[in-house]
Amino acid sequence: MKIIDLSHPIQFNMPVYPGDKQVVISSEKTWEKDGYRLSSLLISLHAGTHIDAPSHLTERDGMMSDIDLSRCVGRGVLVDVRNCETIELKHIKSLEILEGDIVVFLTGWSKYYGSENYYKHPALSEELAHFLVMKKIKMMAMDMPSCDYPPYPVHKILMNGTILIAENLCNCEALLNCPFEVYAIPLKIEAEASLARVFAICDKEKTA
Secondary structure, rough: EEEEEOOOOOOOOOOOOOOOOOOOEEEEHHHHOOOOEEEEEEEEEEOOOOEHHHHHOOOOOHHHHHHHHHHHHEEEEEEEOOOOOOOOOOOOOOOOOOOOOOEEEEOOOOHHHHOHHHHHEEEHHHHHHHHOOOOHHOOOOOOOOOOOOOHHHHHHHHHHOEEEEEEOOOOOHHHOOOOEEEEEEOOOOOOOOEEEEEEEEEEEEHOO
């Protein structure tokens, strides 16, 4: 068994979606002055590795604190779509995708994290989004900042289908040729999204 961390670290002034507030980590108490350390964090819930709930871009109710954790854990299916400008149904049609799966798209885009190029990412087709809803997956995850562009039609299709969306993953290449389970653990926060620690447990004994 191997644990693969798919999360970016939370750091001062880390990359954020264009227009969002910058991340600030402040030292409130120090070891030298106070005898202990205490920090505070100012951050958008859509910064770094995070999960969007359906209420983010739809009229649906429900905060991240309402999400059952069973929806955040499941069998992973990796979709290798590196070098694809548009991610279409044909890219996953041959894969076995079951109800309750967590589908991870490996685009290779995490190599641009922290640069302007990161926000000129591939996009999923609406046909593919409808297919994932029909399959009743739990979550769609990707190593880029978004699955589409304004006005976010793919987001809305997935969210109206009650599919969670995990964005800004990294290290997805480590999942190639390795059966894995995904654990995408959000904070129990009353908001439309949450920072998350996303990791996979790879069954090395079944590695092809």
